Amino acid sequence: MSQAVADRLVADQEDILERLKALLRLPSVSTDPAYAAGMQATREFLLQRLTELGLQKVQLLDGGGQPAVYGEWLGAPGKPTIVVYGHYDVQPPDPLEQWVTPPFEPAIRDGRLYARGASDVKGSTLIAVETIGAFLAVEGACPVNVKFFLEGEEETGSPSIRRIIETYRDLLSADAVLSADGGRASTTIPTLNTGSRGLCKLEVTLRSAQKDMHSGRYGGAVRNALHELARLVTTLHDEDGRILVHGFDSDATPLTNRDRADAAELAGDDSLFYGSVGATPHGDPAYAVRERVTLRPSIDVNGMWGGYTGAGSKTVIAAEAHAKITARLVPGQDADAARQKILDHLQAHCPAGVTLEFSPPGGNSPSSTLPDGHPLLVAAEAVVRQTLGRAPARARIGGTLPITGIFQEMLGIDTLMFGFAMPDEDVHAPNEFFRLSSLEEGLKAWPLLLSRLGDAGSEAFKPWRKQPTA
Amino acid sequence: MSQAVADRLVADQEDILERLKALLRLPSVSTDPAYAAGMQATREFLLQRLTELGLQKVQLLDGGGQPAVYGEWLGAPGKPTIVVYGHYDVQPPDPLEQWVTPPFEPAIRDGRLYARGASDVKGSTLIAVETIGAFLAVEGACPVNVKFFLEGEEETGSPSIRRIIETYRDLLSADAVLSADGGRASTTIPTLNTGSRGLCKLEVTLRSAQKDMHSGRYGGAVRNALHELARLVTTLHDEDGRILVHGFDSDATPLTNRDRADAAELAGDDSLFYGSVGATPHGDPAYAVRERVTLRPSIDVNGMWGGYTGAGSKTVIAAEAHAKITARLVPGQDADAARQKILDHLQAHCPAGVTLEFSPPGGNSPSSTLPDGHPLLVAAEAVVRQTLGRAPARARIGGTLPITGIFQEMLGIDTLMFGFAMPDEDVHAPNEFFRLSSLEEGLKAWPLLLSRLGDAGSEAFKPWRKQPTA
Numbered sequence: 001m002s003q004a005v006a007d008r009l010v011a012d013q014e015d016i017l018e019r020l021k022a023l024l025r026l027p028s029v030s031t032d033p034a035y036a037a038g039m040q041a042t043r044e045f046l047l048q049r050l051t052e053l054g055l056q057k058v059q060l061l062d063g064g065g066q067p068a069v070y071g072e073w074l075g076a077p078g079k080p081t082i083v084v085y086g087h088y089d090v091q092p093p094d095p096l097e098q099w100v101t102p103p104f105e106p107a108i109r110d111g112r113l114y115a116r117g118a119s120d121v122k123g124s125t126l127i128a129v130e131t132i133g134a135f136l137a138v139e140g141a142c143p144v145n146v147k148f149f150l151e152g153e154e155e156t157g158s159p160s161i162r163r164i165i166e167t168y169r170d171l172l173s174a175d176a177v178l179s180a181d182g183g184r185a186s187t188t189i190p191t192l193n194t195g196s197r198g199l200c201k202l203e204v205t206l207r208s209a210q211k212d213m214h215s216g217r218y219g220g221a222v223r224n225a226l227h228e229l230a231r232l233v234t235t236l237h238d239e240d241g242r243i244l245v246h247g248f249d250s251d252a253t254p255l256t257n258r259d260r261a262d263a264a265e266l267a268g269d270d271s272l273f274y275g276s277v278g279a280t281p282h283g284d285p286a287y288a289v290r291e292r293v294t295l296r297p298s299i300d301v302n303g304m305w306g307g308y309t310g311a312g313s314k315t316v317i318a319a320e321a322h323a324k325i326t327a328r329l330v331p332g333q334d335a336d337a338a339r340q341k342i343l344d345h346l347q348a349h350c351p352a353g354v355t356l357e358f359s360p361p362g363g364n365s366p367s368s369t370l371p372d373g374h375p376l377l378v379a380a381e382a383v384v385r386q387t388l389g390r391a392p393a394r395a396r397i398g399g400t401l402p403i404t405g406i407f408q409e410m411l412g413i414d415t416l417m418f419g420f421a422m423p424d425e426d427v428h429a430p431n432e433f434f435r436l437s438s439l440e441e442g443l444k445a446w447p448l449l450l451s452r453l454g455d456a457g458s459e460a461f462k463p464w465r466k467q468p469t470a
Numbered sequence: 471m472s473q474a475v476a477d478r479l480v481a482d483q484e485d486i487l488e489r490l491k492a493l494l495r496l497p498s499v500s501t502d503p504a505y506a507a508g509m510q511a512t513r514e515f516l517l518q519r520l521t522e523l524g525l526q527k528v529q530l531l532d533g534g535g536q537p538a539v540y541g542e543w544l545g546a547p548g549k550p551t552i553v554v555y556g557h558y559d560v561q562p563p564d565p566l567e568q569w570v571t572p573p574f575e576p577a578i579r580d581g582r583l584y585a586r587g588a589s590d591v592k593g594s595t596l597i598a599v600e601t602i603g604a605f606l607a608v609e610g611a612c613p614v615n616v617k618f619f620l621e622g623e624e625e626t627g628s629p630s631i632r633r634i635i636e637t638y639r640d641l642l643s644a645d646a647v648l649s650a651d652g653g654r655a656s657t658t659i660p661t662l663n664t665g666s667r668g669l670c671k672l673e674v675t676l677r678s679a680q681k682d683m684h685s686g687r688y689g690g691a692v693r694n695a696l697h698e699l700a701r702l703v704t705t706l707h708d709e710d711g712r713i714l715v716h717g718f719d720s721d722a723t724p725l726t727n728r729d730r731a732d733a734a735e736l737a738g739d740d741s742l743f744y745g746s747v748g749a750t751p752h753g754d755p756a757y758a759v760r761e762r763v764t765l766r767p768s769i770d771v772n773g774m775w776g777g778y779t780g781a782g783s784k785t786v787i788a789a790e791a792h793a794k795i796t797a798r799l800v801p802g803q804d805a806d807a808a809r810q811k812i813l814d815h816l817q818a819h820c821p822a823g824v825t826l827e828f829s830p831p832g833g834n835s836p837s838s839t840l841p842d843g844h845p846l847l848v849a850a851e852a853v854v855r856q857t858l859g860r861a862p863a864r865a866r867i868g869g870t871l872p873i874t875g876i877f878q879e880m881l882g883i884d885t886l887m888f889g890f891a892m893p894d895e896d897v898h899a900p901n902e903f904f905r906l907s908s909l910e911e912g913l914k915a916w917p918l919l920l921s922r923l924g925d926a927g928s929e930a931f932k933p934w935r936k937q938p939t940a
Contacts, residue, residue: 197686201783210748216667216869219798220711220768221753222744226793227707227771233700239821241690274692277789278680280823283691298690301697302786307773308794313671313833315796315870316772319747323696324778326785328689351709353750363783399686400785 002143002451005134009443012134017113017439019049020126021106023088024115030066030089031156039152042088043069046129046150053133055148061168065160066152070171073132074145080375080458081145082450083172084132085403085415086125086180087154090117091428098430111436118434119425124180125150127420127442131450143454147174151403154181158402162470165410175461176376177407178449182417185266185395187424190388192380193417195369196397196404197294198329200339204346205357206232209319212307218317226306228354229321233301235349236342241283245345249297253332253369255287262393263290293398299327299342328398335364366405368415369396375460376416379452387445409470413461418449472613472921475604479913482604487583487909489519490596491576493558494585500536500559501626509622512558513539516599516620523603525618531638535630536622540641543602544615550845550928551615552920553642554602555873555885556595556650557624560587561898568900581906588904589895594650595620597890597912601920613924617644621873624651628872632940635880645931646846647877648919652887655736655865657894660858662850663887665839666867666874667764668799670809674816675827676702679789682777688787696776698824699791703771705819706812711753715815719767723802723839725757732863733760763868769797769812798868805834836875838885839866845930846886849922857915879940883931888919 009016023045027038043060046069050058055071066089074081093103093116101107103116113123128148135142149172153159165172185191208223238244255263267290274280283292292298306321308314329338343358350356370377384392404415420442426432479486493515497508513530516539520528525541536559544551563573563586571577573586583593598618605612619642623629635642655661678693708714725733737760744750753762762768776791778784799808813828820826840847854862874885890912896902 197689199785203783208749213747213749214869215768215770215772215796215798216867218747218749218763219667219770219868220762220766221751221759222747222749223711223752224770226774227703230700230703230771230774231709233697234704237697239701241693277683277688277692279678279683279688279692279789281691282693282823289691292690293688296690298685300685300689300694300785300787301700301777302685302784302788303777303779304696304700304791305775305779307771309773309775309792313673313794313796314772315669315770317770318772319749321774322779324783326685326783328685353752397686398689399684 002447005131005138005447006444008138009130009134009447010440013440013443016126016130016443017436020113020123020439023122023126024106024117025104027104028089028117029092030153032092039066039089043067043152046088049129050148053129054136055132061164063160063164063167068152068164069150070148072147073136073142075141076143076145076454078458079144079454080175080456080461081147082453083147083149083174083177083407084128084180085149085151085177086128087121087151088125089152089155090120090122091155095430100431108436112433113436114431114433116432119183119421119432120427121181121419121421123434123439124183124419124421124442127439127446128178128180130443131446135447135450143451147172154403161403161406162410165406169410172411174411174413175458175465176413177415179415179417180419182397182401183419183421183423185423187422189265190384190390190392191266191395192377192384192392194377194394194396195331196367196399196401198333198335198365198367198405199326199400200329200335200364201326201360202339202343203322203324203359206321207319207355208353212319213317215315215317222317223353225318225321228351229304229306229323232346232349233304233323235345236299240285243297243299245299245341248338248341249333251332251334251337252297252330255291255295258394259295260291262395263288263295265393266290266395294396295330297328297330297333299325301325328400329367331367331369333367335366339364365400365402366408368401368404368408370414370416374414374464375453375456376414379449379456380416380418382452383445383448386448387441408466410468412466412468414464418446472917475601475608475917476914478608479600479604479917480910483910483913486596486600486913490583490593493592493596494576494587495574497574498559498587499562500623502562509536509559513537513622516558519599520618523599524606525602531634533630533634533637538622538634539620540618542617543606543612545611546613546615546924548928549614549924550645550926550931551617552923553617553619553644553647553877554598554650555619555621555647556598557591557621558595559622559625560590560592561625565900570901578906582903583906584901584903586902589653589891589902590897591651591889591891593904593909594653594889594891594912597909597916598648598650600913601916605917605920613921617642624873631873631876632880635876639880642881644881644883645928645935646883647885649885649887650889652867652871653889653891653893655893657892659735660854660860660862661736661865662847662854662862664847664864664866665801666837666869666871668803668805668835668837668875669796669870670799670805670834671796671830672809672813673792673794673829676791677789677825678823682789683787685785685787692787693823695788695791698821699774699776699793702816702819703774703793705815706769710755713767713769715769715811718808718811719803721802721804721807722767722800725761725765728864729765730761732865733758733765735863736760736865764866765800767798767800767803769795771795798870799837801837801839803837805836809834835870835872836878838871838874838878840884840886844884844934845923845926846884849919849926850886850888852922853915853918856918857911878936880938882936882938884934
């Protein structure tokens with residue numbers, strides 16, 4: 001049955017492409033109030049399309065920021081209920097002068113559709129929307145129950161998403177999430193994104209005295225807050241870059257042979273990886289570069305400051321120094337516990353006469369991963385085998401997708417990223433594009449995926465659902 | 471003969487005090503253009519007084535900033551020629567509301583003369599001026615040749631002093647400098663300032679990549695410029711605060727028993743020293759606290775910054791980090807060589823893949839000291855013995871007096887600081903005061919000092935004079 005739906009979508013591809021171009025003409029830059037009308041028009045476009053396609057309860061979910069677009073179809077009792085996540089907002093188009101064609105005038109060149117938001121993530125979002133529509137049109141029903149959740153502030157860090165989910169928790173209750181965001185990890189190898197690193201944050205203020213001091217009066221006989229901060233920062237890693245925070249990765253799930261084989265298959269050219277930013281190889285030599293940046297935790301000082309930083313010189317001995325620190329976390333690591341371990345480490349290395357204060361208390365994001373045997377993963381791998389002729393390499397994202405952690409925390413459900421963006425499509429940069437071939441691949445794959453999830457039944461998800469923790 | 475002069479000065483003390491009060495009423499704040507009229511009036515006051523007293527070539531020496539006031543008396547052939555240094559500018563009076571009586575309305579309470587500039591350094595400057603005047607009035611001659619150099623921008627870092635000396639190098643040619651600035655180190659023990667620490671400066675920019683990186687893409691596999699800077703800064707000292715820069719103090723003149731005995735005599739209460747700034751003891755345990763801050767070199771990072779320092783967090787890995795570093799130097803250490811040793815140390819500890827850039831090239835100040843046997847020191851110690859009944863403890867200033875180094879560099883001559891300010895007189899702060907007893911002590915001591923210098927003859931200074939190096 002899904003084949004008929006896929007055939008219909010492929011047959012309608014030209015219409016869908018026109019619809020995508022219409023969507024891309026609407027400048028939905030969430031961060032800039034100057035684009036408020038574009039945001040509004042984009043919401044209306046989606047509300048109208050979901051209504052046309054036969055979704056119900058089509059509405060905006062407002063949490064005080066940019067509202068999300070919602071629509072549901074719940075006509076498949078006993079089948080899984082899937083939140084289909086996408087986002088309709090885009091990055092600012094600057095620098096405008098570097099675009100070959102204007103960012104909000106979609107243009108096709110060499111099989112690529114150029115426009116702001118084409119890859120991130122209106123293309124993949126529309127694939128999902130049109131797939132549900134085709135099921136309803138061709139079959140009169142979907143293989144699963146669907147709840148669209150199309151966010152309007154992903155590009156600004158989702159400031160109101162927790163309030164939205166809190167407010168509409170019952171409406172959003174589901175068995176799992178399929179995300180149109182989170183694309184493919186390779187342009188040549190079939191991949192599935194099966195997770196992302198988490199994040200914990202802290203800011204430390206170090207004090208070695210109550211007042212800044214004059215080095216002519218105190219130089220040589222007092223602790224300099226900058227020296228002390230430097231000494232603390234230096235205790236975090238050894239010279240190769242291995243983390244020295246006691247027990248920091250003791251809870252991290254060890255890499256499996258499969259993890260390492262997938263990472264090896266997806267490993268790019270390290271010299272290109274480093275060359276593109278003018279950096280040199282570094283990090284724990286027990287792990288390959290791709291493992292270090294996707295499968296292993298990391299700690300970075302993101303900002304450090306204190307003393308006199310203006311022009312010229314000032315012979316001051318700073319009483320206070322500051323550092324902003326974040327850590328990327330992997331499955332097994334609890335974000336709050338990881339933050340506490342860094343804090344305990346710094347405290348333990350802090351000499352007498354020096355005090356530390358930490359902030360902020362929260363804002364952490366858990367890592368996520370789909371474990372072996374998860375019905376989302378089983379279904380998606382089968383689809384990739386079927387459409388691309390081989391099992392996908394599993395990839396985890398080195399960055400953090402807060403939304404995945406938030407769905408896990410607040411709704412107790414896992415997310416599969418099933419977007420069709422590729423890693424070279426200049427997202428967040430001038431001349432963003434989406435491959436037309438990806439549009440077709442997506443329109444073929446999504447019906448298959450929904451069908452397989454429908455085969456599994458709602459019961460299959462029960463063992464994987466957790467109690468919400470927030 | 472000097473006794474007659476001292477007697478005359480003491481007899482005229484009330485008049486001199488009135489003259490000092492008149493000088494203190496003139497608001498000569500050099501840093502603030504709003505006080506331009508006060509600066510002008512102060513210069514006129516001094517020009518007029520030097521003229522009245524019988525000085526010659528009374529004039530302003532202009533280097534493009536606040537001009538210096540000059541006047542000479544050269545009627546003692548064969549006798550030493552002494553530049554008498556003072557400054558007529560003062561610190562801003564803010565915060566005004568904390569003054570018990572207004573800063574430019576001199577008021578006497580409990581034997582103290584309260585006014586901005588009373589201690590720093592109009593009181594001691596006027597003692598010098600009046601002493602020369604009394605010699606000319608009483609004796610018709612001075613025991614030495616005198617060249618007044620009364621600076622107008624000491625409180626703003628003497629921005630044009632090198633240009634002034636360059637322009638008037640011949641006019642300022644002399645055997646030595648007597649400075650009315652650089653007061654006493656103790657309120658209870660007779661002291662002589664015999665030197666100050668020097669200063670060298672550098673700023674380092676560290677680069678570990680060409681671009682800032684996203685920790686979601688690079689975290690764990692690249693060098694973070696902030697970690698690298700922290701590691702470098704940490705190599706500068708051991709945990710006790712001993713300097714680890716190779717050979718940094720190898721040229722430093724070792725402390726003599728006399729140095730250490732003087733430092734011990736002048737040692738204050740360490741708990742007050744630390745308590746006043748809320749700091750805790752630190753530094754090379756081989757030296758007492760007073761030794762660490764006056765007789766030993768020190769290195770301090772005065773400012774350090776890089777990465778994201780705004781509100782909230784940003785998961786950036788900085789490609790660049792910065793530190794401003796200064797070192798206090800002691801006799802024996804060449805400022806340029808010291809700077810180079812720090813630079814070499816940092817370079818030697820810089821790992822592959824990290825580059826350092828250094829600036830600025832100059833702006834260093836040499837340390838200064840009057841060695842045993844120097845005629846300035848011999849004369850001054852005899853005067854203190856004579857007037858205060860015991861040999862003074864020798865003190866060196868932990869800070870840097872650029873003027874001393876500049877006279878050494880540009881004129882090849884040494885400076886004796888013979889001011890009468892005491893260390894508790896709230897200079898640069900509200901309610902600055904000068905002790906009336908110090909006025910009397912100064913008026914008694916300066917005639918004795920000039921007489922003794924005159925006994926020595928110009929020849930005595932020849933072995934100590936050096937070729938100017940700038």
